[in-house]
Amino acid sequence: MTDETYDALVIGAGFAGLTAARDLATSGKRVLVVEARDRIGGRTWYRRFADTELSIEMGGNWIDPAGNAALMAEVDRYGVELSTSPQAENHVSLLDGVLSHAACPISRDDELDLRRFVEETRTQVERIDPTLPLDTQDVADLDVPLDAYIDGFGLSVTLTELMGAWIRQETGCHLSQISALHLMSWIPLLDNDVLAIGHTPTHRFASGTIDLLQRMLDDSGAEIRLSAPVASVTQTGEHVEVRTKEGEVLRGRAAVVAVPLNCLGDIEFEPALSPEKTAAAAIGQSGAAKKLWALVTGLPPKILGIGEHDAPIDVFFTDYPVEETGLGGDLVVGFSTQERPLDILDRVEVEAAFRLYVPEAGVLKVDGYDWLADPYSKGTWCAAPAGLLSTYASALERTEGRLVFAGSDVAHAFRGWIEGAVATGGVAATRLSAILDEG
Ligand SMILES: Cc1cc2nc3c(=O)[nH]c(=O)nc-3n(C[C@H](O)[C@H](O)[C@H](O)COP(=O)(O)OP(=O)(O)OC[C@H]3O[C@@H](n4cnc5c(N)ncnc54)[C@H](O)[C@@H]3O)c2cc1C
CATH class of the missing domain: 3.90.660.10 (Polyamine Oxidase; Chain A, domain 2)
Structure with missing residues (x-):
């Protein structure tokens, strides 16, 4: 075990964990962030599209400046630049077997x-x-x-x-x-x-979500351990001991648990978490989107497409028009769900999917990420199944001893959004400070 005793250990370096870490560290607490992956950001990930120079968001992407108060406070605090996705100028829909180019196909x-x-x-x-x-x-x-x-x-x-x-x-x-x-x-x-509900917000981070995340981490001065998946969390009287999968034991006076709901059950807690939280974690959340990026030729400019339930893609739109990509095609983002067999990394399959809407479409490159298969997300953004919230909403975010809980999956407002993560991170920092004040 390290000799250090931190005031706060923060498990998970997504928006929730980093907000909590920044708030705690800037109020004078000694903070260590423990993150399973070799990067910060969790279910947001700004990285190169295929093997090009253009970067895109594999995960969380758009924000609503009008409604996302906690997130916008961070954007303003660090002077982070936003940009917007283009408004659609052309429409195509495939509904009940009918192909239409009407903006309102009903x-x-x-x-x-x-x-x-x-x-x-x-x-x-x-x-x-x-x-x-x-x-x-x-x-x-x-x-x-x-x-x-x-x-x-x-x-x-x-x-x-x-x-x-x-x-x-x-x-x-x-x-x-x-x-x-x-x-x-x-x-x-x-x-x-x-x-x-049917209008994805159009604002996004001009230099990616990492722009804000990195500024928060740098500002905090918190220590961070990457590639350090937590295996167990033990509360012992005045302390919390966190053991990583590699066997390192880290000690804090209290901890923020800011991991996805679908990953909570993979950590062993001693004493065990409450039966309600354990049951909620066992039910989990159902978000399992396939978000695909494709470099496409032959599409009408700035197109928005919508498809019926057995079409491979539900919704797609031009996010970076050809004149912005400089790659000979529009960069289009699309969404599908797990029950449809589309392989978002198979260029031929994705091209066939686009040709259902626009027969001239050609797909040059594809990219995407399997968040469901990733052991540190096991899903995309939070979609609570029936029965979870009317039974366990309070238990999900309830403090247990010296452990406070944060994350978009346990938020009351904007559950599933980056906003929910940031807001709960702030609340977690306040709750953890109160635990420290009590001694
Ligand atoms: C494809 C996709 C598209 C999305 N689109 C949008 C969007 O447009 N707008 C929007 O607002 N939101 C969107 N979201 C949702 C948004 O990204 C998330 O709700 C938000 O980022 C979650 O933040 P978080 O901090 O709660 O959790 P996470 O970002 O998941 O962070 C949790 C952290 O815990 C770590 N962790 C897990 N297990 C362990 C362990 N055992 N030990 C240590 N660390 C661990 C993980 O590696 C991760 O870094 C999208 C998400 C996805 C996946």
């Missing part, structure tokens, strides 16, 4: 049904306070699979497919695997705009 009857869906959903959403744990509110009847909620409206196939594609792009999973309540909890944070 009938007048569908529009009326959509309005009915929006109004009814807004009424239900009024019952939700997104700043409080959902298990403390009378909303369990909304904690049902999202496809069951939508089916209750008796919408046409075309409208169901359109909504399904947009929602899958926002949830990263089949609609049976996410709770309607989880998605609804975002709506009060999006100005009560139900349709905002």
Whole structure:
């Protein structure tokens, strides 16, 4: 064991862990961040596209400056530059077998049904306070699979497919695997705009998420151990001892646990975590998106495409037009989910997928990352399955002895977003400081 005793150990160097580490270290605490991977950033990763000079986000990407208050405070604090993805100028959709180039590919009857869906959903959403744990509110009847909620409206196939594609792009999973309540909890944070669920924010970090993350780490002055996966966490009276898989033991007066929910069960806790937190970790979250990047020729400029449930790609759009890439094609980002067999790293398969929408499309290069197979994420952004939040929302983020918990997966507001990670990181730092003050 090292002789050092840190005030705080922070397990996980994603946005949540680094926010907590920065807040603690800048308030005078001795902090050590312990990170499994050989890089910081967790489920955000800004790196080169294929073997080119252009860098893109493999994970978390877009932010909502209007709603993401905690994150924007960091952006402003460090003067981080943002840029925007281009607005779509061309549209293509493949819904109920029909290829269309209309910006709004639904009938007048569908529009009326959509309005009915929006109004009814807004009424239900009024019952939700997104700043409080959902298990403390009378909303369990909304904690049902999202496809069951939508089916209750008796919408046409075309409208169901359109909504399904947009929602899958926002949830990263089949609609049976996410709770309607989880998605609804975002709506009060999006100005009560139900349709905002289908609008990916367009702002992104001009020099990548790493720009902000690195500034936070540098500013903190916290020590960091990379490539140090934590195997066990033991609370012993006044201390927390963290043992890495390599057998090193690190000691702190308290710790922030900021690992993904789907990885929590891989760490052995002594004493064991509460039965509720253990049960929630065993259920886990369902986010399992396939985010693909493709360098594509032959597409109409600045295109937005939407596909039905058995098309290989749900939604795709031009993120860097050919004049920006300098690579002879548009750099297009697309989203799919695990149940469809598309191999996002197979150029031929991806080209065939784009040709369903635009027969002239040619794919020069592809790239993407398998977050589901990565042992330190085991999924993409948080999609809570039905039943999780109305039962365990409080337990997920509850302090246990000298351990405080942070992360986008346990956030009440903006669960699943970078914003949720940053906000919980700040709260965790405050809670840990209170533990230290108590002695
Ligand atoms: C493909 C994709 C697209 C996304 N798009 C967006 C988007 O556009 N906008 C948005 O706001 N959000 C998006 N997200 C979600 C967002 O990236 C995450 O919600 C957020 O980054 C999570 O931060 P976190 O700190 O809570 O967790 P993480 O970033 O997952 O950090 C947890 C850290 O814990 C480490 N860890 C795990 N196990 C151990 C262990 N045993 N020991 C030590 N360390 C461990 C991990 O390596 C990781 O660094 C996306 C995510 C993905 C994957």
